[in-house]
Structure formats: C-alpha cells, structure tokens
Amino acid sequence: MYSEKVMDHxxxxxxxxxxxxxSGVGTVGNAKCGDIMRIFLDIDENQIIxxxxxKTFGCGAAVATxxxxxxxxxxxxxxxxxxxxxxxxxxxxxxxxPVKVHCSLLAEEAIHAALWDYAQKNGIVIEGLxxxxxxxxxxxxxxxx
Amino acid sequence: MxxxxxxxxxxxxxxxxxxxxxxxxxxxxxPSSIYGLGAASKKAITDARKIIAxxxxxxxxxIYFTAGGSESDNWALKAAAEAxxxxxxxxxTTKIEHHAILHTCEYLEKRGFEITYLDVDADGLxxxxxxxxxxxPDTILVSVMFANNEIGxxxxxxxxAAITKAHGALFHTDAVQAFGQVPIxxxxxxxDMLSASGHKLNGPKGTGFLYIRTGIKIRSFVHGGAQERSxxxxxxxxxxxxxxxxxxxxxxxxxxxxxxKETKLRNYLIERIENEIPYCKLNGHRTxxxxxxxxxxxxxxxxxxxxxxxxxxxxxxxxxxxxTSGSLDPSHVLLAIGMKHEEAHGSLRLTLSxxxxxxxxxxxxxxxKAIIERLRSMSPLYEDFVKHNKESV
Numbered sequence: 245m246y247s248e249k250v251m252d253h254x255x256x257x258x259x260x261x262x263x264x265x266x267s268g269v270g271t272v273g274n275a276k277c278g279d280i281m282r283i284f285l286d287i288d289e290n291q292i293i294x295x296x297x298x299k300t301f302g303c304g305a306a307v308a309t310x311x312x313x314x315x316x317x318x319x320x321x322x323x324x325x326x327x328x329x330x331x332x333x334x335x336x337x338x339x340x341x342p343v344k345v346h347c348s349l350l351a352e353e354a355i356h357a358a359l360w361d362y363a364q365k366n367g368i369v370i371e372g373l374x375x376x377x378x379x380x381x382x383x384x385x386x387x388x389x
Numbered sequence: 390m391x392x393x394x395x396x397x398x399x400x401x402x403x404x405x406x407x408x409x410x411x412x413x414x415x416x417x418x419x420p421s422s423i424y425g426l427g428a429a430s431k432k433a434i435t436d437a438r439k440i441i442a443x444x445x446x447x448x449x450x451x452i453y454f455t456a457g458g459s460e461s462d463n464w465a466l467k468a469a470a471e472a473x474x475x476x477x478x479x480x481x482t483t484k485i486e487h488h489a490i491l492h493t494c495e496y497l498e499k500r501g502f503e504i505t506y507l508d509v510d511a512d513g514l515x516x517x518x519x520x521x522x523x524x525x526p527d528t529i530l531v532s533v534m535f536a537n538n539e540i541g542x543x544x545x546x547x548x549x550a551a552i553t554k555a556h557g558a559l560f561h562t563d564a565v566q567a568f569g570q571v572p573i574x575x576x577x578x579x580x581d582m583l584s585a586s587g588h589k590l591n592g593p594k595g596t597g598f599l600y601i602r603t604g605i606k607i608r609s610f611v612h613g614g615a616q617e618r619s620x621x622x623x624x625x626x627x628x629x630x631x632x633x634x635x636x637x638x639x640x641x642x643x644x645x646x647x648x649x650k651e652t653k654l655r656n657y658l659i660e661r662i663e664n665e666i667p668y669c670k671l672n673g674h675r676t677x678x679x680x681x682x683x684x685x686x687x688x689x690x691x692x693x694x695x696x697x698x699x700x701x702x703x704x705x706x707x708x709x710x711x712x713t714s715g716s717l718d719p720s721h722v723l724l725a726i727g728m729k730h731e732e733a734h735g736s737l738r739l740t741l742s743x744x745x746x747x748x749x750x751x752x753x754x755x756x757x758k759a760i761i762e763r764l765r766s767m768s769p770l771y772e773d774f775v776k777h778n779k780e781s782v
Binding site: 301 | 691734
C-alpha cells in the first residue's frame with residue numbers, strides 16, 4: 245500500500261522531537277480525524293530555517309509526510325519553505341494512496357502554521373502566508389456523534 | 390509469523406482441505422444431474438447440511454447454503470422485510486452490527502422501512518429493556534449480532550429473542566463470529582434466522598449459510614434453478630459446502646478444548662497488557678466475550694501505526710482506526726461504546742486461535758510495549774498530556 249520511501253520515513257522518521265524556545269510552533273489537524281502534526285522551527289536572523297523538529301499522532305502516512313516535510317524545509321529560507329507544498333511532499337515520497345493525500349495537506353499546513361507563529365512573534369509578513377485555519381480544537385463540538 | 394487476526398479470517402484446516410479436494414477433480418458432477426457422479430455431489434451437500442443442522446439443533450431443510458456471512462445477512466433482512474411488509478415497516482437492530490447488516494438497513498430505509506438502532510452500554514451489551522421499549526406492533530424484524538466482531542462482546546440473545554417473539558416479530562442473529570466458537574441452539578434461544586460464514590471457523594472463504602426456521606415466509610434471494618429449495622438458485626459450490634461441513638464438524642469436535650485453551654491465552658494476554666502498558670483500556674465485556682478476542686485502546690497513539698510496526702515484527706493484527714477503514718471515522722463499534730474519537734483511533738484487536746502459544750503472546754507484548762512507547766514519544770498528544778500533568782502537580 246505504501247511506497248518504499250513512505251515506509252522508510254515511517255520506520256526511520258527524520259527530525260522527531262521538540263525545539264525549546266522555538267522561533268515558531270504550529271499544530272494542525274485534530275484528534276477526531278486521527279491526525280495531529282506539530283512542527284517546531286528554529287529560524288535565524290537571516291530568516292533561514294536552521295533546525296526543524298516534529299511530533300505527530302497519526303497513521304504511517306502522517307508520520308512519513310511530517311518527516312519528509314521537515315527534510316524539505318530544513319536549511320531553507322522562510323520564502324523557500326513557503327514553496328514546500330503538499331504536492332512536493334507527496335512527490336518526494338514517491339506518492340501516497342488516495343485516502344492518504346490529506347496527510348500531505350496536513351504537513352503543508354503544519355509548516356505554514358509554524359511559519360505563521362514565527363511571523364506573528366516577530367511582527368513580520370511572509371508573502372503568501374495567511375492565518376492557518378486548522379487547529380486541534382476545530383470541529384470538536386460541531387458534529388454530533 | 391504470528392497470526393492474531395482470526396476474527397478477520399482463519400487458516401483453512403488441513404482436514405477441511407482434504408475433505409474438499411475430491412470434489413474438484415473426481416466428484417465434480419453437478420448435484421442436479423441424474424447419473425451417479427451428480428448423485429455423489431448431491432449426497433456430499435446433504436451430508437454437510439446434516440452436520441450443520443445437527444450442530445444448531447435445526448432441521449436439514451432449514452439450512453440454506455450461501456456464499457458467506459454478508460450474503461446471508463443481506464438475504465435475511467431484505468427478504469424478511471419484503472415478505473412481512475404487509476404487517477409493518479419497522480425493523481430493530483443495534484449500533485454495533487457488522488456493515489453487512491448496517492448497510493442493508495440503510496438500503497431498506499431508502500425503500501420506506503423505518504429502522505431503530507439500539508444503543509449498547511460501555512461494554513457493548515444491548516440491554517433487553519431497550520428492546521422492550523423500542524418494539525412496536527408494526528415491528529417485523531429484530532436483528533442483533535450474536536457476538537461482536539471487534540470487541541468480542543456476546544449479546545444476551547436468549548432474552549432479546551424472547552422479547553421479540555412475545556411481540557410476534559422475527560428474530561435474526563448475525564452469528565458469523567460465534568458459530569463454531571461457542572454453542573448455539575436455535576430452539577433453546579428461539580432464533581428464527583441465523584447467518585454464519587465458513588472462513589471464520591477454519592473453513593473455506595466464499596462459503597456460509599442462512600438458517601431459516603420452518604414456517605417463515607421468506608423470498609428467494611437468487612432466482613433461477615431449484616437449488617436450495619428454489620430459494621437460492623445456482624449450481625452449488627460443492628467443494629465449498631463440503632469444506633463448510635467439515636469445518637463445522639471439526640469446530641464442534643474441538644470446541645471445549647479450544648474454548649478452554651483460548652480463554653486461558655486471552656486472559657493471559659489481557660493481564661500482561663493491562664499490567665505492563667500504561668494508559669490502555671480493554672474494550673468489550675471482560676467475561677461475556679468471545680474466548681479468542683482481545684481489544685485494547687492505547688491513548689495518544691494511532692492504530693495503523695501500531696499495525697505497521699507489528700507487521701514489521703511479523704505479527705498480524707487489526708485495528709478500528711479510521712486509517713484502516715478508508716474513511717476518516719474510526720470504528721462505529723468503539724464510538725457506540727462511548728469512546729472518544731482519539732481513543733478509538735488507537736485501538737488494537739488481537740484475535741487468537743487454538744494454535745497460538747504463550748511464547749508467541751510474550752513476544753507480541755514485549756514488542757507492543759516498545760511500539761507504544763516509541764509512538765508516544767512522537768505524539769504531540771502525549772507531549773501535551775505529560776506537560777499538563779507536570780503543571781497540575
């Protein structure tokens with residue numbers, strides 16, 4: 245069901261962990277859907293992402309897309325990180341099964357949420373970045389079940 | 390490989406395969422044919438039907454062979470609804486049925502039937518007083534599963550059937566997980582219709598039957614020839630039926646030993662997991678459960694991740710996680726017993742066979758401990774939980 249790359253990133257996820265006093269932290273997804281991603285960014289004064297870590301609650305694809313997304317933004321400028329789309333994450337993983345495409349969207353959103361947090365804290369505007377819509381409490385009370 | 394997914398399917402027993410083989414290349418005659426070759430096939434079907442009828446306390450002519458549990462469920466519900474529509478349009482079932490029942494009920498709802506879905510308690514038990522309150526003069530059918538496929542809870546079928554009969558409705562049970570695992574007597578329990586499948590009891594896949602009590606008006610499911618008393622046309626799956634009969638014979642012969650052995654292994658597995666893995670919860674009733682079923686939820690982790698990691702260790706298991714179902718919703722059974730979504734996503738079902746050993750279970754628990762620990766170390770939910778606990782100390 246999963247590509248070799250997905251399995252590799254699930255079994256040996258890169259950049260798992262936390263960054264204390266991170267420049268930006270973003271958490272997206274919600275437990276109801278079964279996926280939560282949290283990304284920590286360490287960004288220097290030149291707006292270069294020096295370090296990135298993640299924690300993810302979710303399936304194999306959720307872990308693998310988080311891992312790949314962190315790889316893709318590490319060492320990049322904030323503007324370059326904005327170009328890391330869900331498509332880029334999927335391509336880097338040699339594809340995902342159709343039911344797992346939402347995991348790659350979540351990875352993109354998690355990066356954006358962490359960048360948004362960084363921008364807010366530092367009072368800067370990142371071109372093309374808007375306030376993330378997902379957060380972990382979204383939808384908790386809305387649906388009856 | 391350690392196989393702990395016997396509720397999904399089982400290994401076909403060698404004696405079942407041996408019984409089936411002659412019906413492919415030697416006794417390949419059509420049971421409807423007049424000559425000796427056909428008669429041999431017909432006799433094989435009659436013998437299998439007799440075995441199954443005996444096990445249930447039923448009559449031979451009350452057993453109809455099908456292509457499996459889902460077909461039997463579809464047939465029972467659709468045909469009974471159609472046959473009794475003049476009496477009423479109300480059907481009662483539960484929230485924890487297999488999709489073969491639930492999706493058939495949805496189909497019937499679209500065709501003008503009204504379905505009541507009974508709640509279950511935190512252990513997955515249907516309460517007879519809930520059925521008593523829901524049943525009405527226009528209720529034509531009550532369908533409650535014998536034992537749940539995910540959490541293993543065994544329902545109070547005798548009480549539920551008694552209430553149903555007192556109100557003049559039909560009682561159907563989906564016994565796919567229970568037939569051959571625990572004793573069932575259709576007369577003692579007052580069951581009108583019962584669905585079962587061959588591959589859950591070491592028989593071949595694509596086989597099953599529907600028990601229909603004599604006197605019940607029920608329409609043909611497949612129209613055509615006169616097979617299965619004209620109610621399910623089509624040349625019989627002779628090797629499959631022979632295999633189903635052989636599997637039923639075997640299952641009842643070994644039942645007492647199997648139950649004793651599996652119960653012991655099950656309780657050992659439950660005890661080790663509860664003692665050694667924190668923040669876990671046993672799902673389903675602790676004692677009123679299938680002898681081979683273990684189902685746990687582990688907080689802060691997701692089921693598919695557990696399954697992939699177990700698979701890497703050669704362990705076959707299953708989960709009620711959304712990710713294993715192809716939708717975003719976790720198991721309807723776990724939600725029905727009152728579990729929160731995030732807990733339902735972290736469920737693991739281990740279903741034993743009599744061939745499993747204590748050593749295998751030790752290997753599974755040892756690895757499961759490490760897997761849960763690893764996944765928690767990566768989980769933002771666990772991180773938040775630990776931080777919250779520190780703050781509140």
